[in-house]
Amino acid sequence: MRRMTMPVALLSAMLLWAAPGLAEDVTVKAASAKSATVDTKNLPRVELNYQFLCAQCHGRFGNATGPNASKKFEVLPADLTDGQYMAKFTDDQIFRTLTYGGPANNLSTLMPPWGNRLMPEERRELVRYIRVLCECEGVGTHFSVPTGG
Amino acid sequence: MKIVRRIQYMFLLPLFLLPPSVGLAADDSAFIANGCPACHQVTPPPADYDIRDRMAEKGPNLWYAGSKFQDGWLANWLAAPVPIASIRYDGVTPSSALDMHPVLSGDALTQVVAYLSTLTDVSVTAGVIDTSGRPSRRVRIQGRMFFSKDQQCFGCHMTRTRYGVLVGGASGPSLASAFERLNPDWVYAFLMDQKRYTPITRMPIFHGETYTEYDAAHMKVLARYIAEMGKVK
Numbered sequence: 001m002r003r004m005t006m007p008v009a010l011l012s013a014m015l016l017w018a019a020p021g022l023a024e025d026v027t028v029k030a031a032s033a034k035s036a037t038v039d040t041k042n043l044p045r046v047e048l049n050y051q052f053l054c055a056q057c058h059g060r061f062g063n064a065t066g067p068n069a070s071k072k073f074e075v076l077p078a079d080l081t082d083g084q085y086m087a088k089f090t091d092d093q094i095f096r097t098l099t100y101g102g103p104a105n106n107l108s109t110l111m112p113p114w115g116n117r118l119m120p121e122e123r124r125e126l127v128r129y130i131r132v133l134c135e136c137e138g139v140g141t142h143f144s145v146p147t148g149g
Numbered sequence: 150m151k152i153v154r155r156i157q158y159m160f161l162l163p164l165f166l167l168p169p170s171v172g173l174a175a176d177d178s179a180f181i182a183n184g185c186p187a188c189h190q191v192t193p194p195p196a197d198y199d200i201r202d203r204m205a206e207k208g209p210n211l212w213y214a215g216s217k218f219q220d221g222w223l224a225n226w227l228a229a230p231v232p233i234a235s236i237r238y239d240g241v242t243p244s245s246a247l248d249m250h251p252v253l254s255g256d257a258l259t260q261v262v263a264y265l266s267t268l269t270d271v272s273v274t275a276g277v278i279d280t281s282g283r284p285s286r287r288v289r290i291q292g293r294m295f296f297s298k299d300q301q302c303f304g305c306h307m308t309r310t311r312y313g314v315l316v317g318g319a320s321g322p323s324l325a326s327a328f329e330r331l332n333p334d335w336v337y338a339f340l341m342d343q344k345r346y347t348p349i350t351r352m353p354i355f356h357g358e359t360y361t362e363y364d365a366a367h368m369k370v371l372a373r374y375i376a377e378m379g380k381v382k
Contacts, residue, residue: 048200053351056305056320067236067243068305068318100360101353110304116354 046125053114054126062133075108086134091127094138098123175267179260183253191268194348203349208238213346215269216335224262226330227253233330235307235319270338272345278333278372292374299361305351309379320351326379333376340368 043051051060059065062080069077080086089097089105096104098118102111114123131137180186188208214223230250237244253261284292296302305321315325327336339346340363343354355363363371 045200048204052200052204052349056318056351066320068320070318072316073304103360109299109301112300112304112353113355113359114353115359116357 045122046129049118049122049126050129053117057110062130073110075110077110078107080130080133081135083134083136086130087136087138090138091131094127094130095123098126175264176260177264179257180264183251183257183261185261198348200349204239206238210347211265212268213270213273213335214265215267216273216338217332218265219329219332220266222330223265224258227258227261233322235323270335270346272342273332273335273338275334278337278369278376280333280373280376284373284377288370288373289377291370292377295363295367295371296374300355300363324375324378327375328378328380331375333372336375337368337372340371341365 054062055066057064057066057068057077058080059069059077064077064079066077078085093105097107097111099113099115101113102108104113118126177191180191188206190206190210191212191214192210193212194202194210227250230252232244232248232250235244236242237248296308302321302324303317305318307315307317307319307321307323307325309315309325317323324331340355343350343352353359355361355367
């Protein structure tokens with residue numbers, strides 16, 4: 001009996017040692033599953049606007065995986081994390097696209113106009129946010145759009 | 150016969166003189182008892198309503214439900230609810246079986262529907278969109294162009310093609326059977342003044358700062374076109 005007790009005790013000790021880890025793992029998984037919903041409490045305005053308006057097509061992380069991104073459409077939403085693609089646009093062009101919609105920059109009409117939905121400052125914030133997502137600078141870089149206009 | 154008619158009118162006249170609210174006191178007891186306020190507001194959003202408030206909402210505000218929905222649709226839907234959009238009301242999270250709307254039946258169903266039908270909006274003018282008969286060729290062609298090409302509404306709203314195939318995005322409510330769900334007069338009022346109904350929404354406003362600005366005539370065509378969506382021809 002004594003010979004059998006030792007391995008059982010060792011196994012129990014190992015399980016006890018691993019248990020908190022397992023529990024932690026489950027908690028992490030639950031937390032990540034829960035984070036599928038957007039927690040709005042501490043997010044800045046630009047992040048809220050992005051998650052609410054842009055993420056439906058461009059995806060929560062900007063990688064064109066939003067619920068509306070479908071290959072059935074003529075074009076997919078722009079992958080905002082693609083620095084090479086996004087660097088082709090100036091800040092002004094992105095601002096104009098956000099304001100008037102895709103056709104303003106010869107892009108698809110699937111990109112809607114947010115000019116009546118967002119204040120100019122909110123759109124400028126989004127341009128900066130997109131620059132963070134793509135980790136890129138636009139050609140011509142700085143805004144020529146007057147502040148408040 | 151004239152005397153009989155006069156007597157009839159005499160009885161009817163006081164009804165027209167009464168203010169609309171008399172006799173139509175909205176009984177919200179069934180609405181509250183069935184837990185509807187946990188997800189649905191029934192008053193217009195306050196002036197300081199912002200994006201955080203909107204993202205915290207679990208279901209649409211129903212303060213204009215009586216103007217928005219077609220008679221009969223609400224009762225049928227509440228008795229056997231099916232999701233109208235394939236993602237949650239936050240617009241990002243895919244909906245799951247756990248998100249199913251509760252089923253109502255019996256008296257609760259009748260009372261909730263009766264209550265919701267009293268929640269009307271005065272700015273919705275009945276008969277603005279004439280749905281009698283088949284829409285004209287101009288409406289059909291222009292409507293399709295506006296909806297599918299010019300503004301690409303189907304980028305967010307699911308619709309059904311003439312061959313019965315479902316196409317379109319997932320973030321907006323499905324319009325695949327809009328003809329039986331939405332009141333065309335409300336659709337027109339909504340397109341003309343979205344902020345009145347939903348100050349913060351994921352739908353763009355197509356008049357003002359847009360590449361292709363739409364006026365009342367455009368919106369009437371669009372509302373008439375949407376009123377035909379899902380009809381079996």
